[in-house]
Amino acid sequence: MYHHRNFRLFWLASVASTIALQMQVVAVGWQIYQLTHSAFDLGMVGLAQFIPSLFLVFIVGHIADRYDRRRVSQVSLVIAGLSAVLLATGSIGDWLNRELIFIIVFLIGVGRAFNKPTMQALLPELMRPDELPRAVAGASSATQVAVIVGPALGGFLYVVSPVAVYLVSGGLFLVSALLLGQIQSIRRVPQKEKASLSSLFAGIAFIRSRPAVMGAISLDLFAVLLGGATALLPIYATDVLHVGAVGLGFLRSAPAVGALSVAFFLARRPLSKRVGRIMFIAVGCFGCATIIFGLSHNFWLSLxxxxxxxxxxxxxxVVRSAFVQLQTPDAMRGRVSAVNSVFIGTSNQLGEFESGITAGWFGAMPAVLIGGIGTLLVVALWIRLFPALWQVDRIDIAPREENK
Incomplete structure (x- = not known):
């Protein structure tokens, strides 16, 4: 798949934009905690990023299905780049405070609200259906490469100055937008039609009509919502593990190391049997690992x-993304991806908010343990609620009929 020019450009654009975003995450989290020393405010950073995706979800999906997806992503990246410039300017002028950081993070959330679902809908345009599982793993490897490099680079640059972090991230957002512009247009943009309530909410209707798709999306939603331990990494780095800003960068990179190894493996050897059961087992392992991290006072065990x-x-x-995309007709992918982004992608931010609130009430360690145990309970419940998902055997099969 890497021999496809369009996919290479897509991969490089994903790497650049995700490195930029992860650098911002480290810098904003560290900066807000230095200003307030509040777990609640760390959670508010996640909420500020989540709100735009929640309220723009139906507009985003409609735009992604009616306009050139490359251009939509480019505009969203420009918004993110301008937000980075604002953060840099505020840091230089020393006028950034808690409230202004939340406002700028909200703008970043607006950019992400458009970019993530649009990029998800763009990927199937570049590959044949039988290539998509490998392409999803390959695209995920791009994300994980960036998640490894971004936090570590952000941590090192923050030691120099938060301004350096924000300026470099802004430049990377611009590079990503330029790379997307080089992708050749391969999709005929449908004739623009007036938005209606039925077209705006078509993504929700489609997901509800597919129990296995609904189960896959909602399982990841609640698992990520409850397992948002990474939001509390600044507290663990400072007060539990005592490793500072550089250690925080490595802690943020650790999940990506494991994810990248699996992504490279699945890009070469995609799952072919019993993928539904494998997904449930994987989410259960996610919950167990969250519990171990919550109990750990040792830096290496935490890593x-x-x-x-x-x-x-x-x-x-990989299982959920490929399965959902292959079960969705192209004309619906923008709207389904937008809903999926709220259910899955932005649940990271809502999970950070939940973790921050819980940590503010009970402390960081109890908050992480509650999340891990809750994830295991959700896995057990979802096996009973969505037996069709448990029984899914293969993901590389397209839907039998179009849903327009």
Whole structure:
């Protein structure tokens, strides 16, 4: 698949934009905690990023299905780049405060609200259906490469200055937008039609009509929502493990190390049998790794737990992403991906908010343990609620009929 020019450009654009985003995550999290020393405020950072995706979900999906997906992603990356410039300017002028950081993070969330589902819908345009499982794993490897490099680079640059972090991330967002512009147009943009309530909400209707798809999306939603331990990494790095900003960068990178290893493996040897059961087992391992991390006071054990957590999550991501995309007709992919983004992608931010609130009430360690145990309970419940998902055998089979 890497011999496809369009896929290579897509892969490189994903790497650049994700490195930029992860650098921002480290810098903003560290900066807000230095300003307030509040677990609640760390959670509010996640909420500020989540709100745009929640309220724009139906508009995003409609736009992704009616306009050139490359251009939509480019505009969203420009918004993210301008937000990075604002953060850099505020850091230089020393006028950034808690409230202004939340406002700028909200703008970043607006960019992400458009970019993530649009990129998800763009990928199937570049590959044949039988190539998509490998392509999803390959695209996920791009994300994980960036998640490894981004936090570590952000941590090192933050030691120099938060301004350096924000300027470099802004430049990378611009590079990503330019790379997307080089992808050749391979999709005929449908004739624009007036938006209606039925077209805006078609993504929800489609997901509800497919129990296995609904089960896959909602399982990851609740697992990520409850397992948002990474939001509390600044607290663990500072107060539990005592490893500072550089250690925080490595802790944020650890899940990506495990995820990247699995992504490279699945890109070469995609899962072919009993993928539904494998996904449930992977989410269960995610919950167990979260519990181990929550109990750990040892830096190396914490790194191992986070690595296993990332590996288990990647198995779930590849199975769910390929399965949902292959079960969705192209004309619906933007709207379904937008709903999926709220259910899955932005549940990371909502999970950070939940973790911050829980940590503010009970402390960091109880918050992580509650999340891990809750994930295991969700796995057991979802096996009973969605037997069709448990019984899914293969993911490389397209739907039998179109749903327009």
């Amino acid at each position: 191992v737990a986070l690595t296993v957590l990332g590996a288990a999550d990647m198995i779930s991501v």
